[in-house]
Amino acid sequence: MPTVRVAGVAAATTAAAWTLPGLAPHAPALARALGIGRVLDDPDGAVALTFDDGPHPEGTPAVLDVLRERGATATFFLVGEDVMRAPSLAAEVTAAGHAVAIHGFRHRNLMRVGPRAVADDLDRAVATIGEATGREPRLYRPPYGIFTPAVLREVRARGWRPLLWSRWGADWRARTTPQAIAARASGPAAAGDVILLHDADTYSARDSHRRTAAALPLILDALEARGLTTTVP
Secondary structure, three states: OOHHHHHHHHHHHHHHHHHHHHHHHHOHHHHHHHOOEOEOOOOOOEEEEEEEEEOOOOHHHHHHHHHHHHOOOEEEEEOHHHHHHOHHHHHHHHHOOOEEEEOOOOOOOHHHOOHHHHHHHHHHHHHHHHHHHOOOOOEEOOHHHOOOHHHHHHHHHOOOEEEOOOEEOOOOOOOOOHHHHHHHHHOOOOOOEEEEEEOOOOOOOOOHHHHHHHHHHHHHHHHHHOOOEEOOO
């Protein structure tokens, strides 16, 4: 085989290995093979509500208000740079009895980030979130749900658990409604589902957090009708 062709095959193989984990959000079998969680290990009649991209000065308090009114529990995957802007808001999440997890320091596609920069991002994220909340988060979900081999290595080296989701509300879209978000997120939800929502519009359509907050009571109504409670992973 000519040298150029061998090099091309090798490059293609390397690229495929690098990008393969990024397909995990859309391929449950691949997520299982890679050891990336999508559902609760021990559901016991519960689902996990998870919120990405916060804290947000409007979206996070609105979501916290609904959760408090309904007696529901959630996990917030926080972005370090946004925690730095509003550390007291991140602290409110834990003070309200919810769990915090890591969504990175910067919200970017890690497919374009090298191993050293990934390690630095994770170090900064956990330090910032820990300082603001007084908690040491152990769950990690990458921005856009995109893992790479470097990300998985770094996460596991720290003893963290990688977690994606099994249902989502697609609430980041500009052309959606609270009713559509609730229908996607909760129907037909089952025990063990991990539901992805967003309490911020920082990295998505403007004012999307408002639609999420409006959808949340509808989601909780649907879960309650199925006899499902909320828990943290």
